[in-house]
Amino acid sequence: MRTQVGIVGAGPAGLLLSHLLHLHGISSVILENRCRHYVEERIRAGVLEQGTVDLLNDTGLGERMRREGLVHHGIELSFSRRRHRIDLSELTGGKAITVYGQHEVVKDLIAARLAAGGEILFEVADVAVHDLETDRPRITFSQDGKPQELVCDFIAGCDGFHGVCRPSIPEGVLTTYERVYPFGWLGILAHVAPSSEELIYAHHERGFALHSMRSHEITRLYVQCDPHDDIKNWPDERIWQELHLRLENDTNWKLAEGPVMQKGITPMRSFVVEPMQYGRLFLAGDAAHIVPPTGAKGMNLAVADVRLLSRALDAFYVRGNRELLAAYSATCLRRIWKAQRFSWWMTSMLHRFDHHSPFEQRVQLAELDYVTGSRAAATSLAENYVGLPFED
Structure with missing residues (x-):
């Protein structure tokens, strides 16, 4: 051949x-x-960056994505039982992300x-x-x-x-550069309509949680966990309990539950070769x-x-x-x-992080408070999240 x-x-x-x-x-x-x-x-x-979406559209691959993808103009950061919206489009001149x-x-x-x-x-x-x-x-x-x-x-x-x-x-x-993180994500697909129109990234004393989605009928959810844990230790009831604790806040917002279609634990790492x-x-x-x-x-x-x-x-x-x-x-x-x-x-x-001291935990909260309270800091997050310009 x-x-x-x-x-x-x-x-x-x-x-x-x-x-x-x-x-x-x-x-x-x-x-x-x-x-x-x-x-x-x-x-x-x-989650597709604006540049990825544009490339798929420009090369004739975007018809079904435009029909079925969910365009998001913002994300939410949750901490201390409060939610804060980062307006991606307003901060980046109209750019967005697409969930597909x-x-x-x-x-x-x-x-x-x-x-x-x-x-x-x-x-x-x-x-x-x-x-x-x-x-x-x-x-x-x-x-x-x-x-x-x-x-x-x-x-x-x-x-x-x-x-x-x-x-x-x-x-x-x-040359290999690698960092293995001391936690993983337990992810589930649930047959239930998303409880939020946008992604929610939650910082909580029990660990991170993320509310995402795959369609108008399917929700994708994650909780931080031990990467070596056995999925058998996480019955559906425990997963939903943790999600409620980590995602819910001082408003009347509630997380909707539904049948769990799929679940698994993914370790987390950073890796680059040069x-x-x-x-x-x-x-x-x-x-x-x-x-x-x-x-x-x-x-x-x-x-x-x-x-x-x-x-x-x-x-x-x-x-x-x-x-x-x-x-x-x-x-x-x-x-x-x-x-x-x-x-x-x-x-x-x-x-x-289990090794974080009370001082470092307070610094985390201060960082979140700064990002959600400073236009300059929020713009930096938004620019990176929707995708930096392509290089040639």
Whole structure:
């Protein structure tokens, strides 16, 4: 098999990259070890920055998102039993965020690629990348028990944190930066209409909580917990009790309950590797960086990565320009580290740390009071939350 760009991974990064390359007239093949149903139903976060929404609309992917997505012009911060609204649109010149599940974006991308005749090979096994320092890198894999080989000009490693591409880079090339947080998020999907029109980020002495949503009928909720806890220790009754305690305030607002459709515990970490490229291999998305979900940056960073990579590849094929490819990692990392800073800041401001002294706990509250009381501080939060401008 032969193509211009071999893409490992059919998550949002790999699928969107293939779509953008197609618009530039560049051929690609996507290899994915899971089945299509698993990829399309894998539930992940769903807060899209303004730039992500604009890119999906501009490239013909936004029809269902515009119809079903929930546009939010603000978020709420809750602490000391009071709620404070951050008006995102007013503070950023009209920008907003859109709540639209990552799996819904994936469904739209798969449909678009297949409609355009794109090649997505699901359920492949034994994927390995070779000859990364040559001008003809290869991807070997097996499908239906038969060995296969894909020869290409470039390889895009969009295969996530546990993928094969990053470990294929020789030892000593990459520098890893990582922080593991001493807590996780217990998340549930509940079949009940959201109790708030906007997201609520709650700081509480018992730990962080988040009220989010997936649709007009489905609510997404989280509580801070021990990352090593057993989900069996969290029956539905206990989860709802904690959510009521952490989210409710001195107004008459009440959290509505409904049947729990799904629940699980997700550990939290910050992770970055530098550089994001080696020879003809380019990493994108979770293969190169992980952010705690507090800042809602994960998929948006992946979108920014592949937007830049598609433009760099277009410059190479159309004009023979290698400068954007050479600068890919450095350009991406400027945005990534800003997103890491924002996500770390939101996480440290809103979560309970067991090692925090009473002094540090009071500083947290003072930080929240400052952010919600200062236009300058609120603007900084809003600018980061709706998404910083793309870099080229």
